[in-house]
Amino acid sequence: MAQVVPAAGVAPARWKGKCQAPVRCNNKLVGLVSLMGGNDTTDAVGHGTHTAGTAAGHFVDGVSAFGLGRGTAAGIAPGAHLAMYKVCDGEGCFESDILAGMDAAVKDGVDVLSLSLGGPSIPLDKDLIAIGAFGVMSKGVLMVCAGGNSGPTPSTLSNEAPWILTVGAGSVDRSYRATVRLGDGEAFDGESLTQDKRFSAKAYPLYYPQGTSYCDYFDGVNITGKVVVCDTETPLPPLNSIQAVQAAGGAGVVFINEADFGYTIVVEKYYNLPMSQVTATDGAKIMGYARVGSTAAAHTATILFNSSIVHVKPAPIVAAFSSRGPNAASPGVLKPDIMAPGLNILAAWPSMVPIGGTESYSYNVASGTSMAAPHVTGIVALVKKAHPEWSPSAVKSAIMTTSSTADNAGHPIMDEEHRKASFYSIGAGHVDAAKVVDPGLVYDLDVGDYSAYICGLLGEPAMKTITGNSSLTCAAVGSIPEAQLNYPAILVPLSEKPFKAKRTVTNVGPAMSTYTAHLDVPGWLKVKVEPEALEFTSAMEKKTFTVTVSSRGGDADAGQLAEGSLRWVSEDHVVRSPIIADARVVPT
Known part of the structure; x- marks a missing residue:
């Protein structure tokens, strides 16, 4: 195991765990x-x-x-x-x-x-x-x-x-930047964990092995001292391609991502071959440059290694x-x-x-x-x-x-x-650690709610299996349709017929507080919240509201899926739930 630094203080008295010999526990x-x-x-x-x-x-x-x-x-x-x-x-x-x-x-x-x-x-x-x-x-x-x-x-x-x-x-907003600069001056930002700034001091002949673009072998081809352009079949460059380039004397390699990975570049450490991974879009331009003309000597490239770049946008x-x-x-x-x-x-x-x-x-x-x-x-x-x-x-x-x-x-x-x-x-969005300890309102659920949800979704035998309680019955716990589960996200069927979803929130903020409903939805979606304001007078007080959703029939922009949000806004808090209306969801 990697070395860990002990945390301040001993484990709480209720802790019953142990470290299995020969490992020794510590405060961390x-x-x-x-x-x-x-x-x-x-x-x-x-x-x-x-x-x-x-x-x-x-x-x-x-x-x-x-x-x-x-x-x-x-x-x-x-x-x-x-x-x-x-x-x-x-x-x-x-x-x-x-x-x-x-x-x-x-x-x-x-x-x-x-x-x-x-x-x-x-x-x-x-x-x-x-x-x-x-x-x-x-x-x-x-x-x-x-x-x-x-x-x-x-x-x-x-x-x-x-x-x-x-x-x-x-x-995240950090990039292990490795920029591919072509002989014509064009540059394309890629990423790499194998960086050698000495490599960036000169231009190298650029080689694209047409017909064997996965760089599995180089029979009869001299790539000594060249930067080789290779396709990838997976999110990560295949190790056999790297080994093939190394064995054939290649100076470096540019890997081109699969098209369906878009702007995502997954990096991993591979030996010490200078390399850069670029998007499929940028890779197509690099390949186009490598194919131009008949004299390979006219095509050069280098990789500019910039260590770690922070504050990258968008992220x-x-x-x-x-x-x-x-x-x-x-x-x-x-x-x-x-x-x-x-x-x-x-x-x-x-x-x-x-x-x-x-x-x-x-x-x-x-x-x-x-x-x-x-x-x-x-x-x-x-x-x-x-x-x-x-x-x-x-x-x-x-x-x-x-x-x-x-x-x-x-x-x-x-x-x-x-x-x-x-x-x-x-999901609901990207987690924001600075806000979670003070959300204002919460959507709560207990074992009984989930048991009733299972009854509604899968029936009594499944409920007994999941809860581990063979004596429990759906008649006792009830049945809750998926859309009515008190979840922080609201997912409903999309149709011209109005659909109502009920939710209950618990006040975990100031005892005396008022929240007003604010909707952010596309114009062709009709959403109504009742009541439009929630007034709390005590901590842990609960309030119930209903969200009614329907499509505005005949709108040219209407589709199979609509997304928006409901924000309950008070003086100190914004409590946001996504609203998803999906025509593929069967009403229950």
Whole structure:
């Protein structure tokens, strides 16, 4: 495991966890066990160390990854105690181990549980993570899960149950800049973790191997001292292409992303071959230049390595790999719930795990919704510290309703193609850690509400399976349609016939407060909120309102999907819920 710095103070008296021998606990790492059998608690992959450091790593000065991104690093909740449960290794995971890890964590007394794992969508009563997470939620613990890495294809999510906080991935405002400059003066900003500023001092012959553009082999071709242009088949350049360029004497390489990844560039450390990854659009221009004329000697390029560039705009954007809704398991519930940083994230790494060569590193850059989830986990820990009495659903609501839908340029968050991102991509928005502890109002849910929701969605046998209570009946708990679940997002059918969704909010702000409804919806969508104002006179007071949604028939701009938002605005707070009207959702 990567070295951790002890947090201030000992673990709380209620903590029951332990560190499995030969590991010794300290004030930071208060629990570490393997649920896979044996005493091997090492992280031989790096994934667990990276995610744990992101959630709760302490402040460490002078951190960098391969000399890049240098500065002070910290997890989201640097003062939090950390417990780790090993349920996977390099060969994969058993669901029984994952469930055992959930049980152990709850019994030990965790406040929040982070799981950067998941599989394809299946019905909730067949999804063992969803079933286990219901038990976790019933004990008052919020479970934060990765949304999956199968984007940008729609309906590719993992961990779709509404009692899970499901996280999508976006970019940050830092770029490991590696600019490709052609001999004609044109320049294209790419990224790379393999940087050598000495390389930038001269121009190199540029070679594009037409017909073998994946750079798998170079039989009979002299590329010695040249910069080679290669296509990629995956988000990351294939290692065999890098090895082929190296073996044939190439000086450097420019990798061109697949078209469906748009502006998303996923970087990873590969040996020491100077390289840059560029978008498909820029790559097409580079290839065009490489093909011009008949004399290859006329085509030159260099790669300008600029270390780490910060304050990049626009950011965040949705990472292309981040899985999207609609929610296949429950189409009437918005997923993912939230977006968080998950593209090219620098965090702790176990030094014995090789990255690209033989040199050891204590930090690495990795990408995925696995990296996004622990950002939110750390925020949950901060909220639980401030409000230990809040339910898992109240914490989730605070995170969703205080999120942002604007990027750092003040425009709506965009997807990987630089189009306005749908709520099916970003959930309620990008998490805003500065606001979550004071949301003003929350949408709360309890075990009974979720049980009734399962009855409405899947029926009594599924409810018994998920709740683990064979004596419980739907006649006893009732039935709640998806659209009426007291969720912080409002997802309804789209039609000319008005559809009403009811919601209840709980006042967790000032006792005496008044909230006024503000709607931001497209002109062809008709939305009415009743009442238009909510007046509270005490803390924890509840108020119910109804949102009625319909399309204005015959509008030329009308489509299958409409998105907007409802903002409850008081003197001190803005409580925002996304509104999604989707013609594919069946009224219930």
